Amino acid sequence: MKIHEYQAKSILKTYGVPIQDGVAIKSMEEFDGAVTKLREAGVSQFVIKSQIHAGGRGKGIVYNKDKKDEIVVEGGVKFFGTHLDKARDYASKIIGNILVTHQTGKEGKEIQTLFVAEGIDYKKELYLGILLDRQQHKNVIMASTEGGVEIEKVAAETPEKIIKIWIDPGLGLTAFQSRELAFGLHLEGIAFKSFLNFITKLYKAYEDIDASLLEINPLVVTNDDNILALDAKITIDDNSLFRHKDVSAMRDINEEDPLEIEASKFDLNYIKLDGTVGCMVNGAGLAMATMDLIKLTGSEPANFLDVGGTASAETVENGFRIILSDKNVKAILVNIFGGIVRCDLVAAGIVQAAKSIDIKVPVVVRLQGTNADEAKKILDDSGLNIISATTLKDASEKVTKSLS
Numbered sequence: 088m089k090i091h092e093y094q095a096k097s098i099l100k101t102y103g104v105p106i107q108d109g110v111a112i113k114s115m116e117e118f119d120g121a122v123t124k125l126r127e128a129g130v131s132q133f134v135i136k137s138q139i140h141a142g143g144r145g146k147g148i149v150y151n152k153d154k155k156d157e158i159v160v161e162g163g164v165k166f167f168g169t170h171l172d173k174a175r176d177y178a179s180k181i182i183g184n185i186l187v188t189h190q191t192g193k194e195g196k197e198i199q200t201l202f203v204a205e206g207i208d209y210k211k212e213l214y215l216g217i218l219l220d221r222q223q224h225k226n227v228i229m230a231s232t233e234g235g236v237e238i239e240k241v242a243a244e245t246p247e248k249i250i251k252i253w254i255d256p257g258l259g260l261t262a263f264q265s266r267e268l269a270f271g272l273h274l275e276g277i278a279f280k281s282f283l284n285f286i287t288k289l290y291k292a293y294e295d296i297d298a299s300l301l302e303i304n305p306l307v308v309t310n311d312d313n314i315l316a317l318d319a320k321i322t323i324d325d326n327s328l329f330r331h332k333d334v335s336a337m338r339d340i341n342e343e344d345p346l347e348i349e350a351s352k353f354d355l356n357y358i359k360l361d362g363t364v365g366c367m368v369n370g371a372g373l374a375m376a377t378m379d380l381i382k383l384t385g386s387e388p389a390n391f392l393d394v395g396g397t398a399s400a401e402t403v404e405n406g407f408r409i410i411l412s413d414k415n416v417k418a419i420l421v422n423i424f425g426g427i428v429r430c431d432l433v434a435a436g437i438v439q440a441a442k443s444i445d446i447k448v449p450v451v452v453r454l455q456g457t458n459a460d461e462a463k464k465i466l467d468d469s470g471l472n473i474i475s476a477t478t479l480k481d482a483s484e485k486v487t488k489s490l491s
Contacts, residue, residue, distance in 0.1 A: 088323045091138045093202045094337045095319035102292040105285060105315045109204030111138065115179050121203040122171060132206025133171065135178050137163035139196040140342040142237065142320070143188035150185045150195060159184050163198070166206055178203070199341060207317060212305035213272055214238060215286075217293045226254045228290070230268050234305035260290045277312035285314040296334060297327030346412055353405040355394060362387025364486055365410035365419040365448075367403070369394050369428070377422045380483040386490060389416045394423075400436030407440045411448070418449045420486040422479065425456030434462035438469045449474060449489035453482040
């Protein structure tokens, strides 16, 4: 689960991590109150930051929500210093409109929340990220002197500028690793000591909240040599949310794909993609292999959909409904391995769903495992537009052929 910048900073603040403070507002009626609150805290310079679940906000373009091609203003993040009138005017223009960045796609995202934040004077931008390295089975801390730039670009163009430190889960972050990061970022004096304090508290926050990603970009060295998080991005492991009710309450479904939200209601693992072949598979590994083979045969998957190990008729029908809600889907590939679930029951569910929903696109079905022969007969005798396949390669080739 992703959360907004202002929410991430509120969490980090409870751990004593130095952050750029601010107040989140949902409407312009709250603007003056936010400014007053910040002024009472000693803030004299202001930044307006749009809050959406995407990077590149500062370089994005804000479009009119009603007139899709009309540019309202360039940039979803702006520094105004002491010019409050300009800050207020800018905020009123962008709230409720659509911000398009390199991560949102051309459809963009509506700005429903603004973060009225303190303006920070700083002299250096750095990058810092913590995430799980699944190959090493360890958390890894990545740091770079190239702050404010997408880490993917740094990795592609100047990989030598990325420092990586893997954390032994039994030992945790050690003092010498913290110093290694500080030296790698060319810090010294007050900034060096400030960083050691910063990274220790940041890593504790990362572990305590069961984050799968914590990214600070940029991490800044202020004019008085303190280390501070100017931005913050946190993604929480969904499997841990049952023990983080306060964090779970931060979920903003307006930022999530409507089909993914609908799928979660039926305990389906669904992720929308950009292709034309809808996929319904049981098991995440089999789903990944299915999508790979679809690509190898010349098509593109429209989604990842794992219906789980107990694919009932109801589950299959809900899966079809969600897949077909994507207008880009031109064909469907069902690939079920009958281990826990019997293939003939799945086949009966597919036939029932096809009749109920009135599926108008080609459906290729591969069922292997328990009662696979009975399942094939059920599909062949159904009289529906269902194409049977025996192997995964056969299925992927048939679904690609059905598109032509």
